[in-house]
Amino acid sequence: MKLQLTKLNEVDREDKDIDELVKFVKFVAKKLGIKGDMKITLVGKNSGDQGMSTGGFDVYNNQILAREYGRSLVDIMRSIAHELVHYKQKEAGKFKPGDNIPNIGGEIEDEANALCGQLVKMYVDEEDSRWLYTY
DSSP: OOEEEEEESSOOOOHHHHHHHHHHHHHHHHHHTOOSOEEEEEEOTTSOOTTOSSEEEETTTTEEEEEOTTOOHHHHHHHHHHHHHHHHHHHTTSOOTTOOOOSSSSHHHHHHHHHHHHHHHHHHHHTTOGGGGGO
C-alpha cells in the first residue's frame, strides 16, 4: 500500500497534524486490510463545492477528498475513515463504479457510518491519542 496525501487550496495545517493524519490513514488501512494505493486530498476553504459534504470518494480514480477548513483534526479523521471504508468496500467487490448507491441509508453507507466512528475510537485508544478529542 502506498499513500499520497496532498493539500488543495489554502490548507493551513501544521506538520504535526499532517503527520498524525498519515499515521491514522495507515492505521485504518491496516485495520481494514486495504491493499491498494491511496490518494487523499485535503480540501481548503476556497475549493468550491467539489461535489461532496465533509468528504468524498472518487470511485473511478480511487481518490479520497476531505474538507479540512474549520474542522477539528479528529473530525477530519472521521471523514477520511468513512471514505476509507468505501474504498475497502469497492476493493472487496461490494460495489463497482457506476453502481447507484444511496447517499443516505442503505447497506454501503450505513456500514461506512458505523465503522468510521469505531476506527477513530480504536485509533485513539491504541495510539494513546486522547488529546485529539480536546484539540
